[in-house]
Amino acid sequence: MSRLRVELPGLDLKNPIMPASGCFGFGKEYSQFYSLDQLGAIMVKATTHEPRFGNPTPRVAETTSGMLNAIGLQNPGLERVMTEELPWLSNYNVPIIANVAGSTIEDYVAVAERISTAENVHALELNISCPNVKEGGLAFGTVPETAFEVTKAVKDVSSVPVYVKLSPNVTDIVQMAKVVERAGADGLTMINTLLGMRIDLKSGKPILANGAGGLSGPAIKPVAIRMIHQVSQQVNIPIIGMGGVQSAEDVIEYFLAGASAVAVGTANFVDPFTCPSIIDALPALLDELGVHHISELTGRSWKKSWDLQSSSH
């Protein structure tokens, strides 16, 4: 078995590297640079029931080693994703993780029920953590009761496993993780962006038209690592980690923290070849670390030595 192959609920991944939702569209643009077959999976752009235009521009602003965005879940809507985007992606041998968003629980349910029937959609990523929309999004991801309710409702209708994308903009990330696990989540993806803002000195006003936006990029990696380190010790479902991943070394750090796979977001904008470059670099790095299979690293930062012994037998 390949030393990068990872099996997670609904997902048989040839490697644990995938582009993160919102940073890769529906794949077409990046397919001009490399074959999408190389990727472990693709987390496609959030899909809502109806089309959304999103927020006014400017929608992005750079910060120190990071970026703020407030795109506002712009997407062509469920119908077009089902009839155009997903069929196009089926030209590639790569499992799709469909990011599902909405303003009401009914929205989430309607999108989840239908999108989970697409042949190449192997899992859902429940987006209860988008900071850039007025209704829904983050509102579902910061209140434990609503997070439970929407997760359970989506689980009831989904034909594929459901991963819940957690927001870091909460007081107790472990509580949120446990709540969605209890609601039936098959896995977690974490973290979504951190709420932030930049103000233009000349105008004296926020740079983003939306005011606040979501911070991503290398600046947030330590936050994600800490949260995954905490959460992975408290839940029994796998975590796909994300936040500022740029290199194979970053991927290893995420595994050590407790992730079982890793998504690459903002780095795609910096270097479109980030994902394939990481995939190429991982085997040599595993050699250097004396590790045969990448999954051996999951949670090694907190597992006791006898855990490690037993997990390798």
Add this chain to the structure above:
Amino acid sequence: MKQLKTELVSQKEIAASIYEAVVFHKEIDESFQPGQFVHVKTGFGSDPLLRRPISICHVDPNQHELTMIYRAEGKGTKVLAEMVPGVEVDLLGPLGNGFPIERTMEGETALLVGGGIGVPPLYYLSQELTKRGVKVKHVHGFQTSSVVFYEEKFKAYGPVTITTADGTYGEEGFVTNQIDMNADYLFACGPSPMLKALENYRAKKGVYLSLEQRMGCGIGACLACVCHVQGDETGFAYRKVCSDGPVFQAGEVVL
């Protein structure tokens, strides 16, 4: 589009905070068209993080050299201004859709209107139009005399009128006071108030405007640089400045 690890051949300040950089890569060729842009990694680490979209000022396909002119204003462009000849400059390009020079014909006329750092892409355009036998005239607006550049270079292709907002060079005022509407085409690049003013001008065969917007990916994936479509009642139609533009026919998108 490609990712090219180019070599910086030369770089100099040609006006106040305005830099002209020339890069070399063997794959720089005639596929780089006027009005397209390159997405440039400035510096080597993760700060600055994102690439900077910079218009193509000139391409020499025989020497495989590309010239870009930019204003060192923000963190990224200031880092770029400090790079010295010999270093690697990582760029994506050519990106976007440029000016529709293929529609022009010998003997036609074109008025090229640039504002500030919107002037550079018009240089390559002017050269290519001239090659096709199109007669070109230029109107370039700047804030003040210290930031005026490339006046002589443009004169090689056709008459140049310079305006400055403070009247310290050329005609005082804005480019819009100097527009001669007898041209077949009007091609423009500059700040959005200027483009908005030009949007209502009519040239016999078309007005084409090159837009500027903050970008993320530069290739159409992140939806940072979208604009609405004029006349779209649904509100959902959009164009991406990076991959559908940056050049649009006047009236296509909401400026």
